[in-house]
Amino acid sequence: MTDDSKFAANRAAHNEKKAAWLRTVYERNLAQCRAADTQDAPALARKAHTAMDTQLQQDSTTLPDGKQIRCSKGCSHCCHGPVEIWPQEAALLAQFVRDAGLTPDLALLERQSRYTVETWREQAVADQACVFLDAKGACSVYAARPNTCRKLLVMSEPAWCDARQGRMEDVDRWFSWEAEMMEVAALEVFGMALLPRAVLAALNDGE
Numbered sequence: 001m002t003d004d005s006k007f008a009a010n011r012a013a014h015n016e017k018k019a020a021w022l023r024t025v026y027e028r029n030l031a032q033c034r035a036a037d038t039q040d041a042p043a044l045a046r047k048a049h050t051a052m053d054t055q056l057q058q059d060s061t062t063l064p065d066g067k068q069i070r071c072s073k074g075c076s077h078c079c080h081g082p083v084e085i086w087p088q089e090a091a092l093l094a095q096f097v098r099d100a101g102l103t104p105d106l107a108l109l110e111r112q113s114r115y116t117v118e119t120w121r122e123q124a125v126a127d128q129a130c131v132f133l134d135a136k137g138a139c140s141v142y143a144a145r146p147n148t149c150r151k152l153l154v155m156s157e158p159a160w161c162d163a164r165q166g167r168m169e170d171v172d173r174w175f176s177w178e179a180e181m182m183e184v185a186a187l188e189v190f191g192m193a194l195l196p197r198a199v200l201a202a203l204n205d206g207e
């Protein structure tokens, strides 16, 4: 066997092992979601968010040498894209909005609700920002932000996340695969919608 073919064989074995591990993690998370108590939707979302934060904290102790998470308050390029959430997260956001006395722009939510992941970028640029992004580029619902937002982290220059810079291919995303599987399972079990539509529905539910 040549060195090249040994390398290819090792790589294939590694990929197979990783795929099997991911399947196991995904199935464990699926089972946990299916067994979750859905009576109190905001409480379920809060519990899942705590689990996500714990997972991210734990996995971020093993970043590659010399790398660090570069995301910080005020850096919000990722808040201009479509955000997928599940209904319990929308219920938590609606509860947070009411408790904090926030007044999200309902007209913007209505307009954004007409778009999908595929068509999101067809909106006017100003309309692509999340309704919860404040004038300083901070998240006004930070404590209740969805898991999609919690796990979207980069190790590269934050400015490169701005699509207008033309550096998207250089963005070095950091993945916690456990966190990815947690979210894929939750979206699968609880159902997925884009944030504007889900939040509008949750706000209307609570009226």
Ligand code: SF4
Binding pocket: 078, 079, 080, 083, 130, 131, 132, 133, 134, 138, 139, 140, 141, 142, 145, 146, 149
């Ligand atoms: S919920 Fe907060 S973190 Fe998530 S996209 Fe909106 S502003 Fe950004």
